[in-house]
Amino acid sequence: MSDVTARVADSTGNWVDTHAPVWARPYLRLARADRSIGSWLLLMPCWWSAALAAGVARDVRPLPLLVLLFFIGAFVMRGAGCTWNDITDRDLDDKVERTRSRPIPAGQVTVKQALVFMVLQALIGLAVLLQFNRFAILTGIASLAIVAIYPFMKRITWWPQVVLGLAFSYGGLMGFAVTFGRIDLTAVVLYAGSIAWVIGYDTIYAHQDAEDDALIGVKSTARLFGERTHRALVVLYGLAVLLIGVALALAGAGWPAWTGLAAFALHLAWQIRRLDIKDGALCLRIFWSNREAGLLLFAGLVVDAVLRAM
Structure with missing residues (x-):
């Protein structure tokens, strides 16, 4: 198979x-x-948590290094997770138009080669994790159980996006684990808010494959919500904003953080208004825009942390 035909449909x-x-x-x-968007979306809760914890600690000196380490960790661990996903989904990917050209079903990489590559990526992630305190290291390792089971969830539940949310939002805990050596209520509420956000944006993403998923029996919230997706997103995104707001209140955040949250909320409202679930290309563009939504919130949290540290 030529390299051109082996490109995945949404990544040319x-x-x-x-x-x-x-x-x-x-x-x-x-x-x-x-397609780096998944790495960015995995990174956002890490950065939110690090910045919010820095504000609580009133010390931003460790923040630049944490931002860098979380960046490296998010990109390599998302790569390892996607490699694992492709290994477990290789038979399903062959039946879906958008994914049948992925390296394993396309015959470009063997399962053994993919496993070796996954381990190499995980080792880089471990090297990043070992820069943190013992509690943060154990907290990070615990996330691997969620990552391991996620690819199987779409076979058994209509809510696989919940498990994805548990995995992709885990960074919401890590900033506090690294900064304080503990996970307090603020971190837990931030984590919960991020989970609601992930379920929402991945529902949008899953609408690209809804027809193929129905044919092969794969479940998703996109198929579950169907024409009710806009109403479901109002609930999910609204819950995300509410819970993140509670986390900000618990952390004693100032006006820059609340401004960031307001910008985040407006972006999510724009997504709901713009969405047409029958337009796969539009679903993909709106899904991608969640990086900008996350960065708006992060910017507000960073400014807030800096002001509180002065």
């Missing part, structure tokens, strides 16, 4: 296709380096 025209060595492209696609 990126640096992997145009600049990466040909031999490396299948592995980079396994890690979703051609």
